[in-house]
């Protein structure tokens with residue numbers, strides 16, 4: 001296992017398969033226009049599978065397909081079927097906005113996808129229209145139902161909580177998740193690249209979420225960290241046993257245990273969500289580098305990793321957006337929808 005300067009293992013890889021998305025969520029893609037990655041720079045399935053094999057050889061055991069919206073990439077089950085049997089990959093998962101999930105859930109499950117996380121920020125269609133510029137709330141709900149029927153090991157729901165937008169829906173979302181036999185995870189609004197409308201006032205902290213929920217449910221107990229201490233969500237249990245998670249990346253970051261890195265659809269590898277620059281793996285891959293040469297490039301970079309992006313942001317006085325719009329247009333790899341959230 002390869003460890004970085006802070007002894008964090010290279011264990012988890014998020015693979016963005018496209019920078020395109022069919023929603024325009026206010027916390028991720030609020031602009032009218034975007035600069036997209038050039039088509040010929042996008043890795044083929046064979047190239048992605050080869051890189052994942054090299055990462056797995058270095059100790060990566062958790063792989064998550066992301067985007068943009070991963071289901072916009074044509075024939076994602078085919079890529080899933082290439083990744084699932086790679087030795088060492090014990091957890092193959094996907095994060096999706098759910099719009100296209102109902103049609104593909106069975107094929108993805110059959111191809112070897114084990115877990116699915118669906119973004120669900122609100123239970124109210126009119127709020128989704130305002131938050132994500134989409135009328136397709138019913139398709140997201142159908143996607144969640146289809147995921148459960150397809151027999152994934154676990155279905156999680158991700159909710160980005162924003163003051164004045166959906167902070168009054170926490171209990172409703174927990175109730176919805178319970179009925180769906182899923183677990184909801186509330187995510188603090190993050191000042192990542194692309195969140196050009198972020199402000200500290202709109203962040204609902206983990207502490208405040210717990211206060212809101214205890215007023216409704218009574219005492220809430222923390223659930224001890226399970227088999228994966230690097231998991232980003234802290235989990236909690238209501239008095240009736242229902243569990244939920246909170247990802248407190250903005251007010252209580254967990255960089256000290258972070259084993260995650262991110263591969264963009266054009267083969268740029270980022271050691272941190274907040275990293276200024278990534279490493280180009282596409283160029284050596286297409287220039288004929290051997291697996292051993294790629295492995296050496298990757299492990300040398302990881303051994304030198306000191307990134308603690310969210311902790312450094314927390315220490316800033318007068319925290320504001322990470323990048324202004326012009327800086328994002330100058331390099332689309334700074335966008336969260338390109339890095340895979």
Ligand code: SF4
Pocket residue numbers: 253254255256258259260271272273274307308309310311
């Ligand atoms: S900010 Fe960077 S180091 Fe911290 S948890 Fe996120 S990806 Fe990991």
